[in-house]
Amino acid sequence: MRDQIKPNQIVLGAVAYDPKVVTIWEGFKAYFADQDLGFDYVLFSNYERQVQAHFDGVCNVAWNSPLAWLEAERLAARVGRKARAVAMRDTDCDLTSVVVARAGSGIERVEDLRGKTIAFGASDSPQATLIPLGWLASQGLEPGRDFNVVKHEIAVGMHGDHVGGERHAARDLVEARVDAAAMIDANHLAFGADGTLPTGSTVIVGQTPTYDHCNFTVLDGIDAALLDRFVNLLLGQSFEDPLVRPLLELEGLKKWLPGRTSGYALLDDAITRLGTINAWLDTASANSDGQSS
């Protein structure tokens, strides 16, 4: 499989969570072609398949969700490889999630959530499920024991890239099917502005510490010069450039930043606590061992 990638070619893996993903990477493909960088992309229907394919050599860079990053990092550790985050969006740094309740419901502090029912997004959504669950646990509220969990399993495998789960959680809250709901800060603002959460109808019960979102992940063995060229081209993309701006706008950033992994601790703690990827990791490491032997 590894032989499918030509020398001096970046083959990027990305998850097709929305049709616009094709537009985005076709645009980047044309841009990189203009810059004389060999570039192609492969789309996956879910992040687990992408991470596995990355290890199998189908792609040599993966556009990973934070959970997919941790999957890659942990899988690498199991099979004796090394994963690195090489670049990320400015808009993926320092996110927070919030837990909100209905105004006037008497729920104002985290402690008030004890014994209540909270709506979340999909099981694998870092922002709408895993990080809020982990954070609540760190505040002394164990899911299932101290509060009931309602999940919205929309687009499982896409790690919450699809906004549907959070919107359902917000509707559950407004329509009083649950006592509280978890979502990313930006969606709380967006749901307020678009009327999903009528103005003044919710109170913020708590806000998680900051965390980071997606990154471009590579594994050991990628050609250093090729990777440098790819990363430098990304970091050189300017919002001032009219040819690049539409791509950045579609992908939702103003500029690319060098990758950092300091913002994944909250999620790392959460999945450790919840055992989210343990079973997958066992299977994937068995597969990867088989592959490499």
Next chain:
Amino acid sequence: MRTVDLGALGLDRGAHLLVRHALAKAEVGARVQVRGSDPALAIHLRAWARARGHGFEPGPPPIVIRTSLEDGRWCGAVAAGHAARPSEQASASWGLAARGARVEAGLVPLEFPLATRDEIWTDDAARLYARAAAAQWDPETAINWAASCELPDAVEDAVVQVMTYLIENEVAALIIPARFLARIHPHFREILQVLAIQAADEARHIEVFTRRALLKRDAPGLSTVGGQSSLRTLLEEPDFALASFLLSVLGEGSFLSLLWFLAEHGPDPITRQITTLAAQDEARHVAFGLSHLQQHAAREPGLRARMANAVEQRFSALQHTAGLNEEVFDALVLLAAGSWEPEAIARGFDAVVALRQDMDRGRRTRLARLGFDAEAAERLSSLHTRNFM
């Protein structure tokens, strides 16, 4: 430090306008303190600033640190010419922007085949549009449709036949400016406006002539191959100047005489009223054609030769067709006569002969205004289609 106070207003209800306003006044790198009583303020502000590339500190009170990333959108933006006067050449990269607007760089070029000022422009356009806009009339109320309209059967038939002929000519006069309108760069706004209102005029003419044709009859009259062949040569003319010349100067110019004729000799008040109103509109169409062709001819010395050629070519294309159909000619005579009395027919016949002379005089006058000498004007007028339009 700069401070902006949002009061109780939340970012989910428009408070971002105040923040944006404060940031616009601050220099790059400046810290703007945001105060307000909305409990979600710091949470929403973080998300808002992050999405726009601004820095954020949670405070309290929260602080937004202005960057220049958002300003990058206007890097390389250009003005779409000057608001007051159109440019010599309109750029495809201005797209649909208002004249003089600042256009973001990177717009996919929008090609309009007619983008050169000399080919289309006249300084009279704004004035002609204003006049046209002020002179719009409502077919429902401007005409007394209840007026008595009892004509002998044959005269009514003649009116219906003339209306039938007028309608197909009006359709051509609607389609041609409408087609060119879509090919002209919108930078030349006034020209688009004139052509648009001209098309609206023709739509109204079609409306009133149809209504008159069907006033007493179930169907309009006859449509001939000869008449339609003549109009087809107009529709097929791809050049804006030549199409304007053939349609507006020669065709609608001749039609002016015809409409005045009908306004004078029409046998019933409704026919006289609708042709009077249509003639007023047509006069503007002719004026616009003359005006932009005069300016165009002054810039392009070869234009007159091209116009003369177009008349000759059209003449040879049409010389084996019937020209004005007998039904229309006879109907005009009978309509002007008003009865079968031989003396009345004689009067009607003389009136139609006078009409053709009047049309010829009008064409020659307009050709002279475009710079043709008397001899050329006489020859070109004589070669004009026998279908009038």
